[in-house]
Amino acid sequence: MKYFEKEKVHIPRQRDEIIFDFLGYGAFIFSLLLLSLLWGELPDRVPGHYNFAGEVTRWDAKGAILIMPVLGVVNGALFRPLERFPEIHRFPKRYNEKNAPEFLLTSRRMMNRVKNILLIFFAFLIINDLSVSLGWGFNLGYWDFPLLMLVLGLVFWIRLREMRKIK
Helix, strand or coil, X not given: CCHHHCCCCCCCCCHHHHHHHHHHHHHHHHHHHHHHHHHHHCCCEEEEEECCCCXXXXXXXXXXXXXXXXXXXXXXXXXXXXXXXXXXXCCXXXXXXXXXXXXXXXXXXHHHHHHHHHHHHHHHHHHHHHHHXXXXXXXXXHHHHHHHHHHHHHHHHHHHHHHHHCC
C-alpha cells in the first residue's frame, strides 16, 4: 500500500498526547509571557551566541531575542500537520488495514513528543537568554543541545521499538 493510497483512520487523541501538548504549549506560552513582561527591563544587547562552556561569545541587538519565539511558532506550525495527519508518514511494508490504527497512533505519538520537546526546548532557550541578559545567573551552558539530542533520540528509539512490535 503506497502512502497516497492510505485511508484516513480516525483515532481519538490519547490522554498522554493531551498532557504533552499541555506541557509543551504551556512552557512555550509561559516563556512568551515572561519575555513580554520583561521586555522593558532587557538591556540593549542580548546574548546572540554561546560557546561550549556556556559563555556568551556574541551580543546582539535586543530584537534578536525574538528569534527563538519565531522558531517555536514555526516548529509548532510545521509539526502540527505531521501530527494531525499521520497517514502521510512512511511505514514498513507490513502496514495494512488491520494494523493501520496501531502504526498511525504510534507515529502520531512520536510527532507529538518531538513537537512538544522542541517547544519546551525553545521555551528554555528564551528563559536562558532572559536570565543571562538580566544577570539572574542561570545558564545551563553547553548541556542544552546534547540533552535535547539525547531526549529526542530516546523518543525515536522508544517509538521505533514500538513499531517493530506491531504485527
